[in-house]
Amino acid sequence: MRTLWEAATGPLSILFTAALVVVACFWLLVAVGAAAANSFDTDIDLGRWGMGGVPVAVALTLLTGLAWLFGVGAHALLLAAVLSTGTVAGALHVLASAASPLVAWRLTRLFVRPLHRLFPDEPGPARPAAGDGAG
Numbered sequence: 001m002r003t004l005w006e007a008a009t010g011p012l013s014i015l016f017t018a019a020l021v022v023v024a025c026f027w028l029l030v031a032v033g034a035a036a037a038n039s040f041d042t043d044i045d046l047g048r049w050g051m052g053g054v055p056v057a058v059a060l061t062l063l064t065g066l067a068w069l070f071g072v073g074a075h076a077l078l079l080a081a082v083l084s085t086g087t088v089a090g091a092l093h094v095l096a097s098a099a100s101p102l103v104a105w106r107l108t109r110l111f112v113r114p115l116h117r118l119f120p121d122e123p124g125p126a127r128p129a130a131g132d133g134a135g
Contacts, residue, residue: 007075012097016068023064026057050109053116062111066104071097 008017029035040056051059074096078089 003076003079004072007072007079010075010093012093013068013071013075016064016071016100019064020068023061027061030057049105051112054112054119058115058119059108059112063101063104063108066107067101070103071100074100 007013026035030037037057038055040060044056046052046056046059051063075093078092078096
């Protein structure tokens with residue numbers, strides 16, 4: 001448990017932990033009725049990022065949760081493997097912090113595809129028609 005706490009509050013993964021706390025507070029506000037789940041839908045178009053078709057709050061919650069999971073998980077594994085000091089360990093911690101949002105983004109894109117059927121009023125990702133196309 002101490003390793004997980006150190007990994008979650010470490011200097012590189014504290015950003016993911018803070019973002020996860022913000023997401024949890026948002027959903028608590030939604031649960032008590034102080035905020036609407038679709039509060040951000042008119043502000044951001046996630047179709048360009050491949051995450052369209054679901055409410056923005058759902059997509060960003062998935063992205064934040066997965067980034068925290070991979071970032072903190074990688075740091076916990078590095079701490080458990082006694083790679084907490086040294087140049088190589090520092091480089092691996094930075095690499096894990098940089099790679100976790102990218103991996104989370106790719107997985108969020110995969111998870112959003114089947115979820116868009118649950119939100120029929122959300123516009124899906126724009127796809128070219130069969131007759132359209134350059135070439």
